[in-house]
Each structure stands twice: as C-alpha cells, then as structure tokens.
Amino acid sequence: MTKKHVAKALAIQIQGLHKRFGDIEVLKGIDLDIHQGEVVCLIGPSGSGKSTLLRCINLLETYDEGAVLIDGNCIGYSETYDGKRVPASAASVRDARRDLGMVFQQFNLWPHMSVLHNVTEALRSVKRAGRREAEARGAAMLEKVGLGDKLHSYPANLSGGQAQQRVAIARALAMEPSIMLFDEPTSALDPELVDDVLNVMRNLADEGMTMIVVTHEMGFAAEVADRVVFLEDGRLVIQGSPDAIFNASDDPRLERFLGSWN
Numbered sequence: 001m002t003k004k005h006v007a008k009a010l011a012i013q014i015q016g017l018h019k020r021f022g023d024i025e026v027l028k029g030i031d032l033d034i035h036q037g038e039v040v041c042l043i044g045p046s047g048s049g050k051s052t053l054l055r056c057i058n059l060l061e062t063y064d065e066g067a068v069l070i071d072g073n074c075i076g077y078s079e080t081y082d083g084k085r086v087p088a089s090a091a092s093v094r095d096a097r098r099d100l101g102m103v104f105q106q107f108n109l110w111p112h113m114s115v116l117h118n119v120t121e122a123l124r125s126v127k128r129a130g131r132r133e134a135e136a137r138g139a140a141m142l143e144k145v146g147l148g149d150k151l152h153s154y155p156a157n158l159s160g161g162q163a164q165q166r167v168a169i170a171r172a173l174a175m176e177p178s179i180m181l182f183d184e185p186t187s188a189l190d191p192e193l194v195d196d197v198l199n200v201m202r203n204l205a206d207e208g209m210t211m212i213v214v215t216h217e218m219g220f221a222a223e224v225a226d227r228v229v230f231l232e233d234g235r236l237v238i239q240g241s242p243d244a245i246f247n248a249s250d251d252p253r254l255e256r257f258l259g260s261w262n
C-alpha cells in the first residue's frame with residue numbers, strides 16, 4: 001500500500017453545502033474535504049441525501065448555499081466582488097466536469113451500439129478524439145475492466161446481461177477523469193455479478209484514483225475505503241476510518257443504521 005497516508009492536495013472541497021427541493025431541505029450544510037487518491041465511502045439511509053450530494057459535486061444539480069471546489073476551482077457558483085453569487089461560466093463548469101467520471105446504479109448503455117462504441121462515443125463527440133485513438137483507448141479501458149474480449153458484443157448479448165456495469169465504468173474511465181463518483185454501482189446487479197464490479201473498483205483504488213462511492217456494501221467499504229462518511233437526514237453525522245466507523249463508534253444513529261444492514 002504505497003498510496004495511503006501520504007499528505008496530498010485536496011481534490012474536492014465541499015463547504016457549507018445546502019440544497020433544497022422546493023420547501024424541503026435535503027442537504028443541510030455539508031462540509032467535506034477529499035484528498036487526491038483518497039477513497040471515501042458514503043453510507044446512510046435511503047433518502048439521506050447521498051445521491052443529491054454526488055449530483056451537486058458533478059453539477060447535475062444546482063445548490064442553494066455553500067460551495068463545491070474541484071482541484072481548487074469553485075464550480076457551480078462564484079462570488080463577485082460585492083459578494084453576490086453568480087452561476088459559474090460554462091467554460092469553468094466544463095473544465096470541472098472533465099475531471100469527474102460518474103457511474104450510476106442504472107448503467108444506461110446504448111442498446112444499438114457495440115460495447116466498444118458505447119465506450120468511445122463520448123470520446124469522439126465530446127473530446128473530439130479521432131476514431132483510431134478513441135478505439136485504442138476504449139479497448140484499453142475495456143481490457144482494464146476484464147472485457148477485452150467483448151469489444152464487438154452488444155450490451156444485450158453480454159451473457160445473461162452481465163458486465164454492463166463494467167462497460168459503464170470503462171466508459172467513464174475512457175474520459176480520463178481524475179475523480180470517480182459511484183452512486184450505488186452494484187445495487188441493481190444480480191448478486192453473482194457484484195464481486196466483478198467491486199473488484200474493478202478495488203483495482204482503481206489501488207491505482208490511486210480519487211473515489212467517492214455511495215454503497216451499501218459494508219464489506220467493500222471496510223476493506224477499501226480510506227474514510228467512511230455517514231449521512232443522515234441531509235447532515236454529515238460522523239466520519240472516520242473504517243475501523244472507527246464499523247468497530248469503534250457508539251453513535252446511536254450510526255448503530256441503528258448499521259444494525260438494519262446486518
């Protein structure tokens with residue numbers, strides 16, 4: 001383990017983040033710093049705001065107060081000289097997004113495109129990569145997730161519908177993000193496919209990728225996370241090393257939550 005416990009620059013800073021949907025406040029002031037190369041697992045009950053937090057980081061949602069900084073740059077909003085919040089420029093949003101890869105519970109592959117085409121599509125249309133370059137990179141990423149022999153299969157033809165989430169991970173990695181966000185990547189999978197996806201994520205963590213992973217896989221969190229963050233009702237309740245969270249905490253809210261997963 002070479003990457004652990006080395007002082008590193010901050011990859012993501014979340015400061016006083018508030019998010020409302022109408023009258024309902026779903027993030028009630030979140031402060032969280034994530035270092036380069038760190039793997040942070042976000043856990044918490046359904047409805048606690050985990051997905052919303054990831055979506056605010058990726059600017060799939062706007063937020064109402066606070067700031068999200070990616071590699072030191074504020075995304076979403078910036079403050080003018082007189083303290084007003086104005087939406088960040090499209091260019092700075094694009095720059096910040098370029099650093100972020102996201103994998104969702106639903107993998108949303110294009111059914112009419114080959115596996116390789118699914119992975120190269122954004123490379124070509126967004127990054128303007130040439131065909132050969134995109135295909136070489138796409139093939140390398142599919143190799144990395146263990147699907148090097150499936151380039152020309154169609155999503156529906158991956159045996160038994162398996163491996164689609166690994167295609168989605170390869171698709172995100174092909175864009176060369178420096179940070180990967182995962183929102184319950186295994187919770188829509190058949191149980192026998194979960195380990196394949198977790199292994200890909202474990203390898204990424206070992207390579208030093210900065211990762212935020214929303215997950216109910218407590219075994220994965222205990223083994224792979226540098227830090228576990230527990231969210232409840234829009235608030236960061238407690239955070240710490242996996243050992244501190246899973247073995248040494250007597251926080252009643254955390255105990256109640258973990259009890260319900262055992």
Ligand code: ADP
Pocket residue numbers: 021026044045046047048049050051052053
């Ligand atoms: P989690 O991922 O932890 O299950 P979410 O972030 O999905 O939680 O949701 C947090 C709260 O925000 C929930 O009460 C949910 O109903 C609400 N919420 C999420 N998205 C929307 C939306 N687009 N409009 C209104 N309410 C939403």
Ligand code: MG
Pocket residue numbers: 050051052183
């Ligand atoms: Mg969610």
